[in-house]
Amino acid sequence: MQAEVEEWNREAFEASVEEFSAVIDEAKGVLEAEKESREGSGLVRIAPQAVRNVIVVGDIHGDMESLVHILKDVEDLNAGRIVFLGDYGDRGEESAEVYYLLLKLKVSVGERVILLRGNHEGPPDMPVMPHDLPFLFTARYGAKGKEIYERIKELWGYFPHSVLAEGRYLLLHGGLPANVASIEDIAYAQESHPASSNFEEILWNDPVEGKGYFYSRRGAGRMFGEDVTEKVLRAVGVKTLIRSHEPCDGVEVRQRGKILTLFSRKGSPYFNARAAYLVLDENSLREAKDAEELARSAARIW
Numbered sequence: 001m002q003a004e005v006e007e008w009n010r011e012a013f014e015a016s017v018e019e020f021s022a023v024i025d026e027a028k029g030v031l032e033a034e035k036e037s038r039e040g041s042g043l044v045r046i047a048p049q050a051v052r053n054v055i056v057v058g059d060i061h062g063d064m065e066s067l068v069h070i071l072k073d074v075e076d077l078n079a080g081r082i083v084f085l086g087d088y089g090d091r092g093e094e095s096a097e098v099y100y101l102l103l104k105l106k107v108s109v110g111e112r113v114i115l116l117r118g119n120h121e122g123p124p125d126m127p128v129m130p131h132d133l134p135f136l137f138t139a140r141y142g143a144k145g146k147e148i149y150e151r152i153k154e155l156w157g158y159f160p161h162s163v164l165a166e167g168r169y170l171l172l173h174g175g176l177p178a179n180v181a182s183i184e185d186i187a188y189a190q191e192s193h194p195a196s197s198n199f200e201e202i203l204w205n206d207p208v209e210g211k212g213y214f215y216s217r218r219g220a221g222r223m224f225g226e227d228v229t230e231k232v233l234r235a236v237g238v239k240t241l242i243r244s245h246e247p248c249d250g251v252e253v254r255q256r257g258k259i260l261t262l263f264s265r266k267g268s269p270y271f272n273a274r275a276a277y278l279v280l281d282e283n284s285l286r287e288a289k290d291a292e293e294l295a296r297s298a299a300r301i302w
């Protein structure tokens, strides 16, 4: 696989508009079939005893160097599952190239690669600002870049938004919605949007230390306290939430170990000195670990 990563990295910078378009076509076919088999659910379930490992990657935001580092560092891309927690484009100059590489990986590895939605891959009524992705595509491909961007946007509708490693971990981009009574409320958050705020909260929420459920200065989503986390983790039967969405030095333990924040890119406009990805190996899959243990034993920091 390592040779392929090298090849896709090179292609990402050289692909013509027709080649880029062909990769989107292929990815759309794969993603469409997967969505159909989930029957409207935005949740991917993983039986932890059935996979060898689960690699988890946080925000990439247009940082090709970090993405290539991770994929080369992972020993075997076919081993288990690779879950990306969303936020692929914007911020970084190489957002178009990141998309090319991720879609190549998706087409090649299939359902073992899971591309979740972040708030930068939200529905049309939940726009994000600033949004550089369309301009990066037109800078590269002129007027045809706009079509490529529109087609990428269409793909977001096929992405799931959460992963449940049953009995162990819940993985999503932003945070936990307060009004969750069962895993179904998370699985069908997309379907219940906008009547329910669950989908918005999954993509946009941030944890806060202590108790409560507050207004967020992001202008979307909410801040959720440890009482919300305890209730929702119990309702879905897992020990720990693994999420991204906030810059940190690779990993950050929140709410006394109930939440692990993961950040997988470096460089402007953020100031983190380090980044990380996670390897949930046999040990972390056999028995649920809290965020402290994951930060210590599962984080691959560089």
Ligand SMILES: [Mn+2]
Pocket: 087, 118, 119, 120, 173, 244, 245, 246
């Ligand atoms: Mn985000």
